[in-house]
Amino acid sequence: MSKKTVVVGFLGTQLDSGQGAGRWEKWRPTVSLVQHEDTLIHRFELLYPLRYQTLAELMQRDIAQVSPDTVVHLVPMEVADPWDFGEVYAALYDWARGYTFKPDEEQYWAHITTGTHVAQICMFLMVESRFIPGQLLQTSPPRKQGRGDPGAYALIDLDLSRYDVLAQRFHQAHAEAQDFLKSGISTRNAQFNRLIEEIERVAVQSRAPILLTGPTGAGKSHLARRMFELKKSRHQVQGEFIEVNCATLRGDGAASTLFGHKKGAFTGAAADRAGLLRAAHQGVLFLDEIGELGLDEQAMLLKAVEEKRFFPMGSDREVSSDFQLIAGTHRDLRQDVAQGRFREDLFARINLWSYRLPGLAQRPEDIEPNIEHLLARWAAEHGQQVRFNAEARARYLRFARSPQAVWRGNFRDLSASITRLATLADGGRISTALVDAEIARLEWLWEGSGAAGLLPAPASSAALQRLLPAEQWAALDLFDRLQLEAVVAVCRATPSLSEAGRTLFDQSRQQRSVVNDADRLRKYLLKHGLRWEMLQADEPG
Template identity: 75%
Template sequence: MTKRTVVVGFLGTQLDSGQGAGRWEKWRPTLSLVQHEDTVIDRLELIYTLRHVGLALQLQKDIATASPETVVNLVAMDIADPWDFGEMYAALYDWARSYRFDPAHERYWAHITTGTHVAQICMFLMVESRFIPGVLLQTAPPKKQTRGDAGKFTLIDLDLSRYDVLAQRFEQAQTEALDFLKSGIATRNKQFNALIEEIERVAVRSRAPILLTGPTGAGKSHLARRMFELKKSRHQVKGDFVEVNCATLHGDGAASTLFGHKKGAFTGAVTDRAGLLRTAHEGVLFLDEIGELGLDEQAMLLKAVEEKRFLPVGSDREASSDFQLIAGTNRDLRIDVAEGRFRDDLFARINLWSYTLPGLAQRPEDLEPNVEYLLARAVAESGRAVRFNVEAKTRYLKFAQSGEALWSGNFRDLSASVTRLATLADGGRISTSLVDDEIQRLKWLWQRRPSAEDGEAVDLAALLGVEALEEIDLFDRLQLESVVRICRESRTLSDAGRRLFDRSREQRTVVNDADRLRKYLIKFGLSWESLRG
């Protein structure tokens, strides 16, 4: 069954006008729609403003003369200013939402040649968002205007899924953006890659605050800067990337550094100071270790994030700055909120997009590509060609991915390690002996410093209860004490599992250290949370 053709378009107050017989000599875009012999327009929804009702009625009569089979419905819209985007979009949106479209029996063409540029943009948005389920229609006059020459028309389908080349371009652009955020490192960890994919979408689509959590050295600062550079490449920010470590801000200097101050506001304030929030205007402000901010500064920051306004120290006049906030912390702010160290309203405001970056030890499969990246960077900086011997690289990676490698400093530790290897490599070759020395250096680095707690035994009676402990063999007691001690020394359940199962995990096809450890603890009625508490 052939579908009926329905056109939706605006009255052209200039192009569609004309009086007397002479009007038939000129090209009028809306009239031209029904003058193509091989195209039948079954219905025209002609939108007009109230002050042009006379022209709309005249055009309706002319279309009836040229194409009696075309039904013209006049759609009056009470629009005071056709150049006001909000007013025009709202009117067209309300009409489209109430109109009874019948895609099963009708095809819809949205005419974008007539109307103000604002009206044309609104019509485009209606089709692009599928509120008008059709395609765009563009008409053009003939090269030489002669009576009855309808010119030509073009249909534009905005369904990008039908254009393979465009789809490939969008896919390529997204791949390049992901590669950019990862600094070109071919990471293999599925969870981390999925995390970066979502961050990429948020970075280019949202200006809301973003919270990055994770251990020190996990790459929060680096990722924040890459997100800014990605937005900059898409022309989404005009300003600068401003970074500050909140752990370095203390006393009056904290508010002054962030929000600025007036001359004479306090001792030492000899001149006005703009503050970092104003420096980040139209850019990105990265507040690392945001949990270290005092409660007063937190309150001022909340107002600045929500209202883009704040009061510099010693000033009675508010300043303004339109910035995007990215916050970083290695603390669990939920605990800080519960204990009153962090404002719950600020946490709610910055927690819309929250991402936890895993430590390096939680991404053992990503160690090799990161080593290769860091070695290439060291080579570029030094100008010396350096590479691993095959055996040396195998030995280094085996240790790096084992439970002995704590990587407590995360990428800072790895970067320093690769830099040492590249610097000490004689003849540009990293040998096995050099790797062995570096492994010993790393083991020493991660060795726990003596403390008062080291001589203390684990109190299993407090954990299990005296009666339950009496039912456990000495062998199991000694083993459980060691497991509990390792758990308390480790940052996460997965870290503890990697250390405890550092040999047997290599013989397994499916590795889930955390699950193995969790099941072991459950045998004694224990949990990770109870041990950490």
């Protein structure tokens, strides 16, 4: 049994007009639809402004005269300004939401020849979004006006899957976007490629927060920036990419950096500060290591994400910023929530789209294409081609893919390794001797960092002695000296104060209700007159 045909359209207050007998010599788009002998319109939903009630009733009678089997429902749709997009769309949306569509029994044609241009655009949007589950209908007049000539009509199907050429173009656009997110690297890891495929769709279709997890150096920051650049190329953001590592934010400075402050809000606040959230307006805010934020800052961030409004420090007036949040962390925030270190409501808000980036050791098949990418980047930056000889390449890849290559720093380690090899390559050729030396360097770098997670060897007494005044050094008990040497070694081997604190207090921190490893370590160092910056600047002796 064939489906009944139902047309939804606006009354053409100009094209459908005419009162006298001469109207039958004129092409009227709405009437023409029922004049086609081979097409039966079973029902017509005719939308019209109330002030054109007389014309609508005349149209109803004329259609009944031409096609007695067509039922015409007159649908009053009053809008104050027919050129106001929001008002017209709202009226059409409300009608469609309240209408009973029966797609199993009826097919729907949305007539877009009549009505204002605004009304036609709104009709298109209703069909494109499937609020009206049908096809667009376009009518055109005959070449020569005359009684009974209905002209022509054409259906426009917005189901792009039926158009092979368009489908291929869309597939190509998706592939190009995924390649862009991967920086043009032909990655071979199937799991990672599936991950990027979904991230590409989310990046261009969603403005909800995105959470990127994974080990340090896995590429979270790089991917966040590429996602922003992809959105920028699609004209989906107008603002900037603002990035901050939350591990560097402490005390009043954390809230001030993120949310801004008013002059005099705290000691040292000599002038107003806008803050990074406002700098990210209409752009993307990337909060790396979001798990390092304090609980107060987490509460303020939750309000800013949900309401796009927040209070700068020291201000009693809210400000607004419409930004998209991308968060990064190497921590398991689920565990932090369970232990009270991270707000459950904030985690739920930023966890709508959550992706874990695998480390380099979990993607051994991607090491080779990444090496090619790094060498190409080196050539572009230095104007010099560098290549492995065949034996050296095989030896390096064999080691890089082996269990001995833990890649603790992930892609940062690989980038540094290739940079060293390219720098030392004589005549642009990386030899087996260079590879052997680089492998030895990497093994030394990762010594004790395998599955057992051993701590680095303590700093030498001579190195520690250089850091302390002579009288302080002489007053240290052997116990305190050995403990301090071990702490200094951990600080030098880790990239941030927070990570060093987590390493040193990995057991006792589990029993504490409030955890601030960085502050605990900072106080220990200050007890001995040391600061984190001193340990990073001092070279081991």
